[in-house]
Amino acid sequence: xxxxxxxxxxxxxxxxxxxxxxxxxxxxxxxxxxxxxxxxxxxxxxxxxxxxxxxxxxxxxxxxxxxxxxxxxxxxxxxxxxxxxxxxxxxxxxxxxxxxxxxxxxxxxxxxxxxxxxxxxxxxxxxxxxxxxxxxxxxxxxxxxxxxxxxxxxxxxxxxxxxxxxxxxxxxxxxxxxxxxxxxxxxxxxxxxxxxxxxxxxxxxxxxxxxxxxxxxxxxxxxxxxxxxxxxxxxxxxxxxxxxxxxxxxxxxxxxxxxxxxxxxxxxxxxxxxxxxxxxxxxxxxxxxxxxxxxxxxxxxxxxxxxxxxxxxxxxxxxxxxxxxxxxxxxxxxxxxxxxxxxxxxxxxxxxxxxxxxxxxxxxxxxxxxxxxxxxxxxxxxxxxxxxxxxxxxxxxxxxxxxxxxxxxxxxxxxxxxxxxxxxxxxxxxxxxxxxxxxxxxxxxxxxxxxxxxxxxxxxxxxxxxxxxxxxxxxxxxxxxxxxxxxxxxxxxxxxxxxxxxxxxxxxxxxxxxxxxxxxxxxxxxxxxxxxxxxxxxxxxxxxxxxxxxxxxxxxxx
RNA sequence: UGGGGCGUCGCCAAGUGGUAAGGCAGCGGGUUUUGAUCCCGCCAUUCGGAGGUUCGAAUCCUUCCGCCCCAGCCA
Numbered sequence: 001x002x003x004x005x006x007x008x009x010x011x012x013x014x015x016x017x018x019x020x021x022x023x024x025x026x027x028x029x030x031x032x033x034x035x036x037x038x039x040x041x042x043x044x045x046x047x048x049x050x051x052x053x054x055x056x057x058x059x060x061x062x063x064x065x066x067x068x069x070x071x072x073x074x075x076x077x078x079x080x081x082x083x084x085x086x087x088x089x090x091x092x093x094x095x096x097x098x099x100x101x102x103x104x105x106x107x108x109x110x111x112x113x114x115x116x117x118x119x120x121x122x123x124x125x126x127x128x129x130x131x132x133x134x135x136x137x138x139x140x141x142x143x144x145x146x147x148x149x150x151x152x153x154x155x156x157x158x159x160x161x162x163x164x165x166x167x168x169x170x171x172x173x174x175x176x177x178x179x180x181x182x183x184x185x186x187x188x189x190x191x192x193x194x195x196x197x198x199x200x201x202x203x204x205x206x207x208x209x210x211x212x213x214x215x216x217x218x219x220x221x222x223x224x225x226x227x228x229x230x231x232x233x234x235x236x237x238x239x240x241x242x243x244x245x246x247x248x249x250x251x252x253x254x255x256x257x258x259x260x261x262x263x264x265x266x267x268x269x270x271x272x273x274x275x276x277x278x279x280x281x282x283x284x285x286x287x288x289x290x291x292x293x294x295x296x297x298x299x300x301x302x303x304x305x306x307x308x309x310x311x312x313x314x315x316x317x318x319x320x321x322x323x324x325x326x327x328x329x330x331x332x333x334x335x336x337x338x339x340x341x342x343x344x345x346x347x348x349x350x351x352x353x354x355x356x357x358x359x360x361x362x363x364x365x366x367x368x369x370x371x372x373x374x375x376x377x378x379x380x381x382x383x384x385x386x387x388x389x390x391x392x393x394x395x396x397x398x399x400x401x402x403x404x405x406x407x408x409x410x411x412x413x414x415x416x417x418x419x420x421x422x423x424x425x426x427x428x429x430x431x432x433x434x435x436x437x438x439x440x441x442x443x444x445x446x447x448x449x450x451x452x453x454x455x456x457x458x459x460x461x462x463x464x465x466x467x468x469x470x471x472x473x474x475x476x477x478x479x480x481x482x483x484x485x486x487x488x489x490x491x492x493x494x495x496x497x498x499x500x501x502x503x504x505x506x507x508x509x510x511x512x513x514x515x516x517x518x519x520x521x522x523x524x525x526x527x528x529x530x531x532x533x534x535x536x537x538x539x540x541x542x543x544x545x546x547x548x549x550x551x552x553x554x555x556x557x558x
Numbered sequence: 559u560g561g562g563g564c565g566u567c568g569c570c571a572a573g574u575g576g577u578a579a580g581g582c583a584g585c586g587g588g589u590u591u592u593g594a595u596c597c598c599g600c601c602a603u604u605c606g607g608a609g610g611u612u613c614g615a616a617u618c619c620u621u622c623c624g625c626c627c628c629a630g631c632c633a
Contacts, residue, residue: 012572012580038633073632130631137629141560144629175631185561187629196631215633239562239628263564263626274633316581318571320564323626327569330582340595347592375595406593415591450591460591527592556593 014319016057016260020230024061031063032229035089035096036103036219038070039081039203041274042289042296043088045310045331049265052314054232055094064097066226071104072218074202082203084289088297093307103218104204106225110213111165113221113251114176114194118157122250123194124150125160127174136182137190143183144190150179164197167210171197176211180246188243192216220244224253231257234264235323263323269479270295270328271486271494285498286480290537292547293480293502303477304523304533304549309338328479332550339523339531339549344372344379347417347462348511348526348546350474352391354437354466357422360388368447370418382514386419389466391510396461397438399427406459406556413443414459417527421446421457462527469510472544475535476504511544518544528552 011017020031033054037047058065067089071077086100117123126149128136138144152160161176163169176195184190194217199210223231231244238261248256266272271280272295280286280294289296292303300310313334317326366386372379396407396414408414413423420442428437445452480502486494518524520536530551539545 014571036633040633070633076632126631133631134629139560139629143560172631177631187561190629193631198631212631214631219633235563236627237633241562261563268569316570318581320571322564322571324564324570327582330570333582336594345592374590374592404593417591419591421591446591448591457591459593462592525592525594528594529592530594552592552594554593 011056011060011315012318015321016053016230016232016262016319017060019260020057020061023229028229030227030229031058031061032066032097032227033058033063033232034066034068034101034223034226034228036068036070036222037085038073038076039078039085040073040076041081041278042084042298044272044274044277044297045267045295045300045313046265046272047088048092048297048310049314049317049319050232050234051089051092051094052311053262053319055096057230057232058097063229065094066098066101066228067096068101068103068222068226069204070215070219070222071102071202071204072213072215074198074200074212077203079203084298088301091301091307092297092310101222101226102204103213103222104202106218106222107205107209107213109225110218110221111211113253114161114213114217115158116251117178117194118161118176119154120250121154122179123176124152124157124179125164125174126150126177126191130172133175133193137187138182140187146182147177147191149174150191161195164195164211165209167197167199169197171199173197178217178243178246180243186239186242188216188239189246192243216240216243217247220248220257220259221251221253223257223259224248224255227255228257229255231259233259233261235261235321236264237261261321262319263321265317266323266325267295267328267331268325268484269481269486271481273487276487276494279495280480283495285495292475292535293477295480302520302536303547304339304531305335306338306342306523309335312338325485335531335550336553339525343523343525343531344382345370345374345527346382346512346515346524347384347464348472348474348509348515348529348532349391349393349462349464349469350506350509350526350529351394352464352508352510353394353397353435355390355392355422355463356437356439357388357390357442358425358439359441362388364388368418382512384418384512384514385465385468387465387467390416390463391466391469392416392438392461392463394435397424397435404556407461408438408459413455413457414461415446415457416442416463417460419447419463420444421451460528462529464510464512466510468513470513470516470544472509472511472515472546474506474509474532474546474548476506476548478502478504509546511546515544516541518546523549525552 035054055065175193177191195211290298368384399410422440422442426439430436481497482499486497518534520534523533531549532546535545
């Protein structure tokens with residue numbers, strides 16, 4: 001059998017891999033990377049790219065990868081997210097080195113380093129208000145002006161910073177800034193803020209701190225403390241690299257990490273922004289962070305995506321510096337590719353139409369043994385009860401049809417998958433004219449073989465025994481947004497493009513009896529329909545709920 | 559009009575001076591008791607445009623065009 005994308009061992013030689021390989025060849029014996037999420041939301045498919053990159057680089061080069069919570073902004077962060085992030089990283093198949101790290105774990109050291117910069121005349125306490133600071137910063141085309149507080153004495157700065165630390169100053173009173181260059185063309189170098197006053201409770205450090213470092217003042221030093229060799233981040237941080245390096249070279253840090261930037265993942269027909277995902281959840285457009293329509297890892301998991309398929313997808317997409325938009329079709333390919341090889345087959349009728357086999361005795365019960373996987377007999381078999389009354393899908397029957405319709409047509413034959421060939425003889429209608437039943441006859445000579453008279457039966461449809469099938473609920477998912485780029489139209493909000501048909505709930509679906517023991521971790525292929533798994537939160541034994549992960553590729557177009 | 563990036567097939571992406579990989583999607587055909595899978599074939603005389611250097615350029619130079627990021631006491 002052809003290897004799946006997930007089994008592909010030859011990894012493409014992207015630029016990060018080359019840089020690291022060169023460093024290793026040049027004598028770097030320790031490769032250490034880190035995945036540094038801020039615990040202010042759930043992880044999504046975009047994070048998966050970063051996770052796969054960081055962990056796989058460490059794995060490939062015999063190094064280690066840390067998990068570090070970038071928790072410098074207590075007001076936006078929660079412990080719930082810390083737990084969820086750990087679960088998602090593990091689910092994806094990675095294990096970080098040692099215990100999870102926290103930027104907040106370095107607050108003492110960071111504070112000490114801030115004092116160090118003050119003592120060296122490289123940082124000062126600035127009392128400009130936020131608005132004034134903005135005005136002094138200049139614009140993209142005009143240089144900024146020096147703050148009037150820029151030349152305070154070391155002693156005064158030390159005293160003021162200590163007051164900030166003790167919580168003696170109200171929020172917003174002042175900030176600690178690095179003294180770099182207010183005329184720098186790179187705005188990040190115009191005396192960036194290092195510390196701001198926040199009288200906030202921190203999920204890790206409690207009420208110990210009244211001042212919190214900014215991302216820029218925390219990230220590089222945290223990397224240095226942990227001995228990170230390659231600090232991989234997304235393109236928007238490229239302009240921060242000079243500042244990242246400025247702090248490292250002006251502080252007595254224990255190591256010199258290097259920052260490299262790659263393009264973040266963009267997917268069409270969805271949004272991959274924590275802020276927007278959070279909005280979908282809080283405004284109840286979806287049932288939660290783990291709604292199967294969400295591009296979050298927890299949503300994809302509940303939907304039925306496998307970790308291997310997401311890893312394969314990340315490999316497929318590659319790592320470059322050019323930002324593009326990946327077609328969701330590639331994600332769908334990755335999951336179909338994986339599931340086709342793994343998923344046991346089963347039959348489930350989504351839109352049941354009763355069929356009576358008039359020449360089959362009502363007192364008879366036959367059994368067919370069907371393979372769980374057509375290409376993998378080693379996966380085993382299951383039993384299919386066959387009786388006089390069956391269900392087939394309404395979409396698989398037409399009273400008249402063109403020759404390209406390869407299913408059941410009145411007066412013609414079709415094969416019931418794993419069972420007999422039947423012929424539709426008569427349509428039974430309800431009071432409203434709706435077809436409620438089909439009267440058919442079966443050909444006993446077609447069990448496990450084609451008609452011996454050489455008749456050609458082209459179509460094959462799935463079915464279920466009416467007396468033995470399970471009544472189940474099936475949820476079909478479509479893309480969450482109706483347009484490729486929901487964020488593109490600036491005159492509207494992405495919420496205007498939510499697909500009202502993104503969720504279709506089907507009740508009264510008829511599943512073959514072997515599905516009674518379905519659990520969320522077994523993904524099935526419902527033959528001719530797609531890949532499904534029991535919903536991890538709402539499916540119960542006896543009241544099964546299946547999520548359609550993804551439909552089968554369909555060249556006919558239902 | 560400042561700074562930093564990016565532009566190779568509809569999408570992703572190799573290629574870094576020697577004459578355009580691969581994947582996704584699409585389109586033909588074959589196998590098939592899943593219109594699935596699998597198999598075979600097709601799918602960029604051309605690399606954002608224009609000049610130039612060179613025996614030779616997607617790769618070097620010049621210039622132009624387009625797109626993205628940066629003016630949080632967010633990350």
